[in-house]
Amino acid sequence: MTDMTELKREARKVALQLLSATALPDSQVFTKLDAPRYTTVDYYRMACHLLFQCHRCGNCCTTGDPIRLRPEDATAIARHLKIPLNKAIKKYTIPDPDKPGVLDFKHILPCKFYDANIKGCKIYAARPWSCRIFPFLGIYGSEDKVKVNESCPGSVETMKILTEALEEARSDSKITGAADPAEVRRAKEFLRKALNSI
Numbered sequence: 001m002t003d004m005t006e007l008k009r010e011a012r013k014v015a016l017q018l019l020s021a022t023a024l025p026d027s028q029v030f031t032k033l034d035a036p037r038y039t040t041v042d043y044y045r046m047a048c049h050l051l052f053q054c055h056r057c058g059n060c061c062t063t064g065d066p067i068r069l070r071p072e073d074a075t076a077i078a079r080h081l082k083i084p085l086n087k088a089i090k091k092y093t094i095p096d097p098d099k100p101g102v103l104d105f106k107h108i109l110p111c112k113f114y115d116a117n118i119k120g121c122k123i124y125a126a127r128p129w130s131c132r133i134f135p136f137l138g139i140y141g142s143e144d145k146v147k148v149n150e151s152c153p154g155s156v157e158t159m160k161i162l163t164e165a166l167e168e169a170r171s172d173s174k175i176t177g178a179a180d181p182a183e184v185r186r187a188k189e190f191l192r193k194a195l196n197s198i
């Protein structure tokens with residue numbers, strides 16, 4: 001685990017990149033139509049993921065329910081477990097009670113894929129998308145764009161560190177003035193690194 005001094009140094013770097021990345025929308029700096037477009041909120045989430053350190057407390061896997069599945073999540077789990085897709089769907093999923101046609105992960109808490117001995121996920125490489133993006137989920141509306149998940153100590157710590165770093169970065173004279181599209185693009189690409197690790 002990264003020590004606190006190193007994490008704060010990294011947070012300052014991420015905060016500066018975040019302020020730069022959100023100075024212009026993707027549409028102004030990514031001109032190719034095939035480049036994925038993200039919102040300001042998405043970049044805040046990426047920044048959080050770059051700084052996040054899991055405490056391995058297990059709260060998410062022992063209390064989180066329901067967990068929605070994308071079709072490709074079920075496919076990935078079936079492939080990982082080397083079983084047919086229909087068997088994986090039958091064994092591990094239930095229809096979402098509120099969203100017709102959508103599947104939820106069948107949970108009997110704690111999650112049956114949680115290994116309490118190693119405090120980790122038995123299907124880590126094939127865990128559903130909602131597990132991958134945890135704890136920075138539904139985040140619209142808060143001042144810094146990401147809502148803290150109080151049950152996740154890693155999330156609380158990340159937000160505290162990022163918020164402090166943003167406050168410092170906002171007062172940094174280097175980030176004032178008109179946004180340079182090339183610089184904004186570089187900052188966006190820096191934050192997009194987070195997507196490779198989730």
Ligand code: SF4
Binds near residue numbers: 061111122
């Ligand atoms: S699938 Fe893995 S990561 Fe997701 S809740 Fe279950 S144990 Fe946790």
Ligand code: SF4
Binds near residue numbers: 054059134135153
């Ligand atoms: S609740 Fe947060 S800190 Fe705890 S295991 Fe889950 S992701 Fe890690």
